[in-house]
Amino acid sequence: MKHIDDLFRDGLSGRKGDVPADLWAKIQAARPAVPAGEALDQKFSDALRDREAPVPIGMWGRIVAARALPRKRALYALASLALLLLMGGFLYLNQGQAPVTPAATAPAVAQVDPARDLQLATTERTSTSEAVGIDQGALSERPAPSANATAARNTSNNLARNAGAESSGTQTLPGAPVGMSASEAATPPPTLMNERNTAVTSPLPSIVNFLPVTTTLPKERKQKFRLQPTKGTSFSRAPRHRSQTEMLFGGAYANQVLTASTPEDRALLSARENSEFPEVSYQITLRQSYRFTDRIVLRGGLTYVDVRNQLDYEEIVDNELVFTSRNNHLRMLEVPVLAGLTIPGKRLSVSINAGPVFNLTTAVQGSYLDPDTPEPIDLRESGNYRTYTGVGYMTSLTTTYAIGKKEPFVLVLEPFFKHYPGSFTRPGARIQESYWLAGLQLGIRKGL
Amino acid sequence: MLSMKEKELIEGALRGDERASRLLFERYAPLLMGVCQRYCRTQAEAEDVLQDSFVRLFQKLPKYGFQGSFAGWARRLTVNVALKTYQRKRFQMEQSGLENITEAGGAPKAYAELGEQELLDLIQQLPDGYRVVFNLYAIEGYSHKEIGAMLGIQEASSRSQLLKARKVLQARIVARQKIAI
Known part of the structure; x- marks a missing residue:
């Protein structure tokens, strides 16, 4: 046993082991304790405060697109608003137009009926004359004549002066073109027909015109016409x-x-x-x-x-x-x-x-x-x-x-x-x- | 003080000159990307914050007014954008406590050898709250009072978060050293 001990002692006692080359560096690096508090902060701050990092490719494109997005949104919103305003304005402007349905045009045809015009004019004239003769206030109290009636009154005044109020509706006015009926000649200008609340004073030298009569036309009542669905024996839609x-x-x-x-x-x-x-x-x-x-x-x-x-x-x-x-x-x-x-x-x-x-x-x-x-x-x-x-x-x-x-x-x-x-x-x-x-x-x- | 070229670039960007804006971006994007990376856990998040920061920077450019360093102004603006992103995210994934801390990636290195990337990795691995407070206090130099006001938290909470962040960082560095040795 002693021989074996001697063998190893002699063989290994003086042996130098291999020291890793980086051992000292590791010991040195490990020596300073990890700093705490402000020192640790300083370590990070020194290293990272002004650190620059590579910017990914395409970042500028992303920024440009992101910047353009709100502008595009605003543009679309403006365009939509403009479109809405246009539509609104268009609808508003077209509100005053006459309805298209036949029911709406029927009364207009009736108003140009010569006989009716003349009859209406006669009635109107009579009532006006009575009002003049009897009571000035009654004139203002009676229902105001419609635009057509006023126009017809003018016609009747003309007719009374020239041909007599009782003559037929086919009577031609001297001032009117040949071939034109009394009612056609009497039809007032379109502006008079369409105006609301318009003060109408007759230009003719009749007795009515000597009175300070200023008639306010009633507001044209807006009528709603709607085609009713076909029922029963009425014509079916083509x-x-x-x-x-x-x-x-x-x-x-x-x-x-x-x-x-x-x-x-x-x-x-x-x-x-x-x-x-x-x-x-x-x-x-x-x-x-x-x-x-x-x-x-x-x-x-x-x-x-x-x-x-x-x-x-x-x-x-x-x-x-x-x-x-x-x-x-x-x-x-x-x-x-x-x-x-x-x-x-x-x-x-x-x-x-x-x-x-x-x-x-x-x-x-x-x-x-x-x-x-x-x-x-x-x-x-x-x-x-x-x-x-x-x-x-x-x-x-x-x-x-x-x-x-x-x-x-x-x-x-x-x-x-x-x-x-x-x-x-x-x-x-x-x-x-x-x-x-x-x-x-x-x-x-x-x-x- | 701003250099003449820098001033020209800012004025050009203010006029809407696309080339000047681009050059301004190229000049400051790396610095601001560095800031974004410190506040964000991932590269994708940092890119999003950088994008938002530049969009905001160009929006707010008229308010710069050539007062002080443009880099400092841009950095503060980027920090604010990063904080806003963090605050939005805070409600989505509340994360705190040492138990949630994951091990930092990368090869272990001794303290003295820790480079920028390793330090950045350490910061990025911090829980969100710790990371933000540590960045604001240790690197940006804000006081706890200012941090409290910026994040809407108590001053004491800011102190506490900072201490915990330091503890985590120390623990991580020590762990790296042991593995390295």
């Missing part, structure tokens, strides 16, 4: 009036909803979310509306939609960083089938519509950024997009306004909302992409 064609064009905001299929695709999702921004999308619609009843309408047609997004990114051209913007397009052809409930009006009518929108075909154009590739990838060549995107849903509020009398020109204003629940990309794609649209269409409607 089928051609049930069907109308509408041509609409409008802008929309298309909200892009991107979803990563797996957590690994979040970088791609982030790149796309930060580089693609909505532009003004638009759609054109040609559709037919068929009215089942006064309130129920079915609308169907063809719509072309162009969903536009802007792609912003930076690329190196000739060793210089260049900011680039491109437009992406999602073009769709679709068939909306909408059921509408109409609230009819004289000129203005409102209809609430809802229904499915069937996609016929979809095409894409543009590109997107992928962090794994140096160049943007073409949307079409990526093979991720579907050519048929299924069924969407649409709701809208159709407001129409009829301009004109005989064959009214119907203006259509339609705010709408559309939602496409299905993804525009194929099931296996890394990013699922869907949209909703909110916009405003303007157009015209014409009966067939």
Whole structure:
């Protein structure tokens, strides 16, 4: 045993072990205790206070887009406000126009009946004369004559002077053109007919004119005329009036909803979310509306939609960083089938519509950024997009306004909302992409 | 004092000159990105704060008035944006206490060798409340009273958060040293 002890003692007692080269450095680094309090603060402050960090590529583009957003919003709000004001002003200005319905025009025809004019004029004259002879105050107390009556009174004065008040209505006035009847000649200027509260003083030298009679015309009572629905044995509406064609064009905001299929695709999702921004999308619609009843309408047609997004990114051209913007397009052809409930009006009518929108075909154009590739990838060549995107849903509020009398020109204003629940990309794609649209269409409607 | 070129850039940005705005961005973005990274846990968050900061900076530029350092003004504005983001987030995910602290990533290094990135990592790993108070007090130099007013908390809460932040940082550094040695 002693030999073994000696063997190891002799062999290893003087042996020097290998010292790691960085041991001293480690001991030195470990020597100072970790500072506390203000010293620790100072350590961090010295290192980080003025530290500069690399700015990610595309940050300027993001800032430019973010700055432009409130301006665009303000622009849209202003445009909407201006449109509303225009519409409001237009409706207000057209309020004073005579109604288009035949019931409204019938009394006007009756007023130009010569015999009636003359009879009315005679009555008027008699009553006026009596009032002059008997009681001055009674004149002012009696109901004020209408504009037509006053005009007829003037006519009667003329007739009394020239041909006698009892003569027939076909009597021609000396001052009037040949062939013109008494009532036609007596018809006052249109301004007199339409003026309300107008002081009318007869220019003729009759006895009435010597009196300080100033007659205030009564306010023209606004009459409401509305076509009653056909009942019983009355004439039924011709089928051609049930069907109308509408041509609409409008802008929309298309909200892009991107979803990563797996957590690994979040970088791609982030790149796309930060580089693609909505532009003004638009759609054109040609559709037919068929009215089942006064309130129920079915609308169907063809719509072309162009969903536009802007792609912003930076690329190196000739060793210089260049900011680039491109437009992406999602073009769709679709068939909306909408059921509408109409609230009819004289000129203005409102209809609430809802229904499915069937996609016929979809095409894409543009590109997107992928962090794994140096160049943007073409949307079409990526093979991720579907050519048929299924069924969407649409709701809208159709407001129409009829301009004109005989064959009214119907203006259509339609705010709408559309939602496409299905993804525009194929099931296996890394990013699922869907949209909703909110916009405003303007157009015209014409009966067939 | 502002250098002549800096003043021209600011005036250009005020006039709406896109090139001047871009140059102003390029000049100050790295500094402000450094600030954002200190206040945010992740790079994505820091980028969002930087974007919001520059949008706000260009909005508020007319109020700058060429009084004092532009860098200081821009830094204060960025800190305010970061605080607003933090306050919005605070209601979403309240996080406090040492038990929620995750281990700092990266290779362990001894205290003396801790560089900017390691120190930044340590700060970013702090719970949100600690991180904000530590940044405001230790690095920006605000007093507890000012921090209390900025965050809507008691002065004492600010002190307490700072002490806890320091404790966590110390613990983390010691842990790194042990692993390193």
